[in-house]
Amino acid sequence: MAKKKAKTRKNPANKTSKFTFKLNRQQKVVLGSFLMLFGLALLVAFISFLFNWQADQSSLDHLANRQIESKNWLSKFGAVISDFFIYQGFGIAAFVISFLIGLTGVYLFFNFKRSNLQKFWFWGVLVMIWLSLFFGFFAEENPLLGGRIGYEINDYLQDYLGFFGTVLLMTFLFMVYLTLRLKVTPELIGSYVKKSKKDFQSEFDKKSGGDISETEEEKDWKEEVILKKQKAEEESASEIKLETVTPEEKKATPTVTPAPKKEQNDEVEMEVETPPEEDEVEDNLSKKLVSDFGEFDPTLELSNYKFPTLDLLKDYGGGITVNQQELEENKNRIVETLRNYKIEIAQIKATVGPTVTLYEIVPEAGIRISKIKNLEDDIALSLSALGIRIIAPIPGKGTIGIEVPNKNSTIVSMRSVIASPKFQNAEMELPMALGKTISNETFVVDLAKMPHMLMAGATGQGKSVGLNAILTSLLYSKHPAEVKFVLVDPKKVELTLFNKIERHYLAKLPDTEEAIITDNTKVIHTLNSLCTEMDNRYEMLKNAMVRNLKEYNVKFKNRKLNPEDGHHFLPYIVLVVDEFADLIMTAGKEVETPIARLAQLARAVGIHLIIATQRPSVNVITGIIKANFPARIAFRVTSKIDSRTILDSQGADQLIGRGDMLFTQGSEMKRLQCAFVDTPEVDKITEFIGSQKAYPDAHLLPAYEGEDNGTGVDIDVSERDKLFREAAEVIVTAQQGSASLLQRKLKLGYNRAGRIIDQLEAAGIVGPFEGSKARQVLITDLAALDQLLNE
Numbered sequence: 001m002a003k004k005k006a007k008t009r010k011n012p013a014n015k016t017s018k019f020t021f022k023l024n025r026q027q028k029v030v031l032g033s034f035l036m037l038f039g040l041a042l043l044v045a046f047i048s049f050l051f052n053w054q055a056d057q058s059s060l061d062h063l064a065n066r067q068i069e070s071k072n073w074l075s076k077f078g079a080v081i082s083d084f085f086i087y088q089g090f091g092i093a094a095f096v097i098s099f100l101i102g103l104t105g106v107y108l109f110f111n112f113k114r115s116n117l118q119k120f121w122f123w124g125v126l127v128m129i130w131l132s133l134f135f136g137f138f139a140e141e142n143p144l145l146g147g148r149i150g151y152e153i154n155d156y157l158q159d160y161l162g163f164f165g166t167v168l169l170m171t172f173l174f175m176v177y178l179t180l181r182l183k184v185t186p187e188l189i190g191s192y193v194k195k196s197k198k199d200f201q202s203e204f205d206k207k208s209g210g211d212i213s214e215t216e217e218e219k220d221w222k223e224e225v226i227l228k229k230q231k232a233e234e235e236s237a238s239e240i241k242l243e244t245v246t247p248e249e250k251k252a253t254p255t256v257t258p259a260p261k262k263e264q265n266d267e268v269e270m271e272v273e274t275p276p277e278e279d280e281v282e283d284n285l286s287k288k289l290v291s292d293f294g295e296f297d298p299t300l301e302l303s304n305y306k307f308p309t310l311d312l313l314k315d316y317g318g319g320i321t322v323n324q325q326e327l328e329e330n331k332n333r334i335v336e337t338l339r340n341y342k343i344e345i346a347q348i349k350a351t352v353g354p355t356v357t358l359y360e361i362v363p364e365a366g367i368r369i370s371k372i373k374n375l376e377d378d379i380a381l382s383l384s385a386l387g388i389r390i391i392a393p394i395p396g397k398g399t400i401g402i403e404v405p406n407k408n409s410t411i412v413s414m415r416s417v418i419a420s421p422k423f424q425n426a427e428m429e430l431p432m433a434l435g436k437t438i439s440n441e442t443f444v445v446d447l448a449k450m451p452h453m454l455m456a457g458a459t460g461q462g463k464s465v466g467l468n469a470i471l472t473s474l475l476y477s478k479h480p481a482e483v484k485f486v487l488v489d490p491k492k493v494e495l496t497l498f499n500k501i502e503r504h505y506l507a508k509l510p511d512t513e514e515a516i517i518t519d520n521t522k523v524i525h526t527l528n529s530l531c532t533e534m535d536n537r538y539e540m541l542k543n544a545m546v547r548n549l550k551e552y553n554v555k556f557k558n559r560k561l562n563p564e565d566g567h568h569f570l571p572y573i574v575l576v577v578d579e580f581a582d583l584i585m586t587a588g589k590e591v592e593t594p595i596a597r598l599a600q601l602a603r604a605v606g607i608h609l610i611i612a613t614q615r616p617s618v619n620v621i622t623g624i625i626k627a628n629f630p631a632r633i634a635f636r637v638t639s640k641i642d643s644r645t646i647l648d649s650q651g652a653d654q655l656i657g658r659g660d661m662l663f664t665q666g667s668e669m670k671r672l673q674c675a676f677v678d679t680p681e682v683d684k685i686t687e688f689i690g691s692q693k694a695y696p697d698a699h700l701l702p703a704y705e706g707e708d709n710g711t712g713v714d715i716d717v718s719e720r721d722k723l724f725r726e727a728a729e730v731i732v733t734a735q736q737g738s739a740s741l742l743q744r745k746l747k748l749g750y751n752r753a754g755r756i757i758d759q760l761e762a763a764g765i766v767g768p769f770e771g772s773k774a775r776q777v778l779i780t781d782l783a784a785l786d787q788l789l790n791e
């Protein structure tokens with residue numbers, strides 16, 4: 001039993017070796033010793049053949065005649081086999097064969113790892129052919145050196161490549177051997193030459209030094225110096241040794257396990273067989289596909305697509321101008337105001353941004369931070385400026401920040417942020433260049449990481465420009481195959497420009513005219529369709545055994561997923577909703593529920609949401625929405641309450657408008673000046689894209705089957721799920737009509753549980769869909785259920 005087990009156990013060390021047939025240890029020893037001796041015999045026969053080949057020519061013709069003797073040390077066998085390998089074969093290069101056969105014997109006999117052997121054979125045979133060609137070329141008249149093969153190859157090459165061509169080819173092959181097999185590189189030769197030069201020099205020095213007689217004193221001094229030098233060298237060597245060797249030793253220690261002592265009385269010898277590793281067919285297939293066709297390129301269909309150029313964006317010119325006088329005045333006022341309240345400042349520093357200047361102050365020891373914070377309005381009054389914001393303390397800096405708006409603000413052009421290396425070199429999935437920070441650095445974030453964003457701001461403060469800036473960033477960085485937008489614009493005027501890129505970048509419901517959604521019912525349909533798309537994508541991810549869209553696409557590009565199984569490259573989908581408040585007011589739960597579902601689940605499948613609203617009140621941005629939108633942008637809002645709703649802290653009410661904004665992604669809050677992109681610029685960009693070759697249609701989302709005609713009341717009884725009854729019992733017992741309950745209790749996938757719920761609704765067991773609440777259960781107990789189902 002134990003033996004059997006041991007036999008089937010794999011030895012990971014031998015994973016790489018692949019054999020076509022299996023030998024046990026005894027067989028290996030027998031075959032190994034045979035091959036070793038056979039290799040030796042060949043060697044003897046070959047050597048002997050070199051001396052006797054002419055004399056043995058006649059014996060070759062009369063093999064059967066026992067009267068005719070052969071001079072070869074291995075007689076007729078030796079003569080025949082040598083003639084075969086040397087004269088008819090590779091010439092003296094055939095010695096390599098005897099070596100390879102002998103070596104194979106050694107490997108088998110001592111049970112060495114065979115991957116090295118394969119290398120020996122591969123390179124051995126190549127060397128043999130090369131040598132044969134070499135001798136065939138340079139010693140054509142001596143058939144023993146190049147053999148027939150050398151002669152023929154040389155003849156063939158001379159016909160096609162000529163004399164020089166053949167020499168060049170041989171030289172090239174020689175270099176290939178030196179580089180790939182012997183790992184000889186020009187650097188190595190260089191260092192070798194240097195070393196031998198040094199050796200030569202020192203030898204020379206020694207010799208010439210010996211001639212000149214040194215005084216005893218000089219000798220002593222030299223010896224001393226040499227000794228010191230040696231000592232220092234030894235020391236430094238031992239130091240280096242300590243550094244380099246220790247980790248290796250450390251690494252080796254835990255893995256070294258003492259080899260089991262061989263039993264002296266080995267009565268029962270256990271044999272461990274290592275079955276060959278089976279190749280993973282799929283993996284092999286994908287590797288083959290990749291090697292044949294290269295990685296899948298999703299951009300191939302629009303391979304001539306040209307990204308919009310920078311000159312489509314306007315340069316609003318001029319960087320930040322520092323007004324020394326203004327800075328000085330502001331500084332004095334801040335210091336004075338604080339002094340009036342007995343707050344002394346130890347240090348003050350100003351950083352000039354595009355719209356605001358940050359004055360960082362370090363108060364004298366013992367000053368309470370809250371005291372400064374409370375002086376916000378007083379400082380604003382003394383500076384007679386709006387939009388003062390006090391950050392006390394600035395996280396991670398240990399200073400207090402006072403942001404004061406500049407008299408003349410600078411426009412941050414979209415062009416400058418798109419052209420910045422930060423954006424151009426951003427290794428992000430969905431990079432968005434939002435604008436510039438207070439220290440005038442371009443601020444780029446990844447929407448894929450956020451994973452959803454909420455944007456609020458009173459009217460005219462820069463929301464639409466902000467949305468355009470985000471969309472522009474994505475247009476400048478992503479190919480139409482990689483990202484699709486679903487645009488919801490109840491105002492009907494803000495996003496219409498993007499209609500031009502419908503067949504490049506937009507996604508829409510099938511059988512709809514316009515890709516940009518302006519109508520409330522269509523919004524509901526589209527949101528539900530996105531939920532279906534999300535579920536479908538989850539199913540695909542599950543089948544592909546990956547966790548997120550990025551991994552899925554990598555796997556698909558590597559041709560590890562078969563398109564015939566329904567797999568295809570998945571673009572990111574960015575849903576942009578402008579005027580969310582308007583939607584919620586008119587459609588309420590019908591919009592909130594799918595938005596909440598998408599926000600909760602869609603991140604892994606590459607669906608990201610950007611929602612903008614004028615009115616960030618609590619009935620618009622509900623708890624569930626807020627909880628799922630960690631990234632928030634606030635433009636200027638009208639009240640502290642609005643600021644709290646959107647940012648969970650005040651500050652947005654202190655902004656100065658025109659793209660001045662606060663951005664938070666959870667913890668830290670950043671003040672930014674939003675990049676400005678004007679409508680004509682967006683027009684030019686969409687025109688540039690729209691005039692290029694496009695896909696036949698916009699990206700189609702799954703068709704939405706409305707509740708009235710879809711999940712319908714008339715689901716065929718015969719189409720009920722096998723677990724229908726069981727599910728009904730679970731629901732009735734728990735008196736809770738939720739799909740997730742079924743998922744947990746019956747261990748089902750989301751889709752199946754959802755379908756069962758629909759069937760339960762059709763059977764009148766649960767009530768209709770009620771948004772985020774669980775459905776009402778219409779049957780009170782199991783008896784009633786039995787009665788209903790048996791009817």
Ligand SMILES: Nc1ncnc2c1ncn2[C@@H]1O[C@H](COP(=O)(O)OP(=O)(O)OP(=O)(O)O)[C@@H](O)[C@H]1O
Pocket residue numbers: 411412457458459460461462463464465466614658659660673674675676677
């Ligand atoms: N980043 C910015 N830089 C400079 N000016 C800006 C910026 N953003 C907005 N503005 C100015 O503010 C004006 C209004 O901006 P925008 O149309 O984006 O406001 P909004 O918040 O979308 O308003 P509404 O909610 O009424 O649509 C713009 O026309 C522009 O002049």
